[in-house]
Amino acid sequence: MDRKMENPLMKYLRRDRLPTIFCAGCGNGIVMNTFFKGMEMAEIDFENLMLVSGIGCSSRIPGYISCDSLHTTHGRPIAFATGVKLANPEHDVVVFSGDGDAAAIGGNHLIHGARRNINITVICVNNSIYGMTGGQISPTSPRGSYGSTAPYGALERPFSLSDLVTAAGATYVARWTTAHPIQLSNAIKKGLQNKGFSFVEVVSQCPTYFGRKNKMRTPIEMMQWMKESSILKIKADKLEESELEGKIVVGEFQDKVEPEFTDNLCKLVEAKCVTGKPTSIRSAYMGG
Amino acid sequence: MITVNEKFCKGCNLCTEFCPLNVYEKSKKLNKKGIHVPVPINQEKCTKCGLCTLICPDQAIKVDENNED
Numbered sequence: 001m002d003r004k005m006e007n008p009l010m011k012y013l014r015r016d017r018l019p020t021i022f023c024a025g026c027g028n029g030i031v032m033n034t035f036f037k038g039m040e041m042a043e044i045d046f047e048n049l050m051l052v053s054g055i056g057c058s059s060r061i062p063g064y065i066s067c068d069s070l071h072t073t074h075g076r077p078i079a080f081a082t083g084v085k086l087a088n089p090e091h092d093v094v095v096f097s098g099d100g101d102a103a104a105i106g107g108n109h110l111i112h113g114a115r116r117n118i119n120i121t122v123i124c125v126n127n128s129i130y131g132m133t134g135g136q137i138s139p140t141s142p143r144g145s146y147g148s149t150a151p152y153g154a155l156e157r158p159f160s161l162s163d164l165v166t167a168a169g170a171t172y173v174a175r176w177t178t179a180h181p182i183q184l185s186n187a188i189k190k191g192l193q194n195k196g197f198s199f200v201e202v203v204s205q206c207p208t209y210f211g212r213k214n215k216m217r218t219p220i221e222m223m224q225w226m227k228e229s230s231i232l233k234i235k236a237d238k239l240e241e242s243e244l245e246g247k248i249v250v251g252e253f254q255d256k257v258e259p260e261f262t263d264n265l266c267k268l269v270e271a272k273c274v275t276g277k278p279t280s281i282r283s284a285y286m287g288g
Numbered sequence: 289m290i291t292v293n294e295k296f297c298k299g300c301n302l303c304t305e306f307c308p309l310n311v312y313e314k315s316k317k318l319n320k321k322g323i324h325v326p327v328p329i330n331q332e333k334c335t336k337c338g339l340c341t342l343i344c345p346d347q348a349i350k351v352d353e354n355n356e357d
């Protein structure tokens with residue numbers, strides 16, 4: 001097909017890797033689109049981006065994007081991203097992670113990244129299930145939802161990741177679903193612009209496992225469900241917890257300014273450096 | 289003009305469902321990959337809001353900005 005007839009976002013993709021491995025209608029592709037849109041709105045230089053991911057379906061996203069990226073071990077993308085950011089604070093560092101990667105095996109890295117307020121943006125594609133490995137229940141699976149490890153429905157209380165990360169100290173936190181692509185693009189833009197730890201939670205569809213096991217067989221049904229069960233945070237704040245059962249609270253959870261970790265560290269190096277010149281951090285890249 | 293790239297489309301028909309003006313219709317026939325590709329039958333109703341291009345998980349849709357046709 002004539003390239004002029006192609007979607008303009010194709011310029012950011014590694015076309016030799018397409019089509020993606022994602023199932024038809026998977027939310028991961030929508031997250032990619034909204035990320036590009038947010039990146040354009042935030043006027044982030046594509047060449048300056050560094051994408052880091054762990055393991056899981058959503059962690060394959062950076063592999064399709066034609067900028068620098070790191071595909072790391074399960075649960076550890078925030079730890080790797082911290083290293084990348086400290087090695088060169090000029091990079092725009094973005095983590096793509098899923099609910100299993102960020103909240104289960106990588107849960108500690110998540111809360112400590114937020115506690116440090118290091119200037120990275122974490123986009124967490126929360127599809128409430130382990131898609132890649134066959135539909136096991138994750139820490140965000142709604143109570144009563146079915147999975148291959150919960151044939152009678154999940155018994156446990158799920159994490160509200162946005163509340164968790166807000167409590168841990170992140171300076172920008174928002175949750176939207178793939179059925180809110182415009183609001184989601186805006187949240188990604190604000191997350192990228194925030195100088196501190198930003199967390200954008202995207203409630204997304206895994207029609208293949210979550211959908212199939214929970215009577216929503218098509219991606220259309222899943223997105224309709226997300227649209228219908230969403231409630232804005234300002235409204236939800238006035239309701240009791242019991243009234244919010246089965247609802248997806250969307251909106252901004254946090255937006256504040258606080259000292260940032262790499263800034264503080266650079267200042268410390270400058271103040272304590274015996275040679276009078278902070279050489280450490282950028283020298284490998286800038287020759288200074 | 290709206291183009292659906294059959295090379296990338298996986299036939300989820302999210303575009304058919306979520307276009308606010310029902311521009312697309314699910315094709316009646318399966319294509320050679322065995323999927324129902326959407327057909328933009330009501331192109332004249334399109335407001336170029338861009339929602340379908342943002343929702344299409346496989347970057348298969350192009351909605352032309354200009355009105356030359």
Ligand code: SF4
Nearest residue numbers: 022023026057131206
């Ligand atoms: S298994 Fe689920 S999350 Fe993974 S690509 Fe398929 S639909 Fe997406």
Ligand code: SF4
Nearest residue numbers: 297298300301303344
């Ligand atoms: S949303 Fe994209 S992939 Fe899905 S049917 Fe429409 S054009 Fe094809």
Ligand code: SF4
Nearest residue numbers: 307334335337338340
């Ligand atoms: S641009 Fe908007 S109106 Fe036009 S086809 Fe896409 S979703 Fe429908």
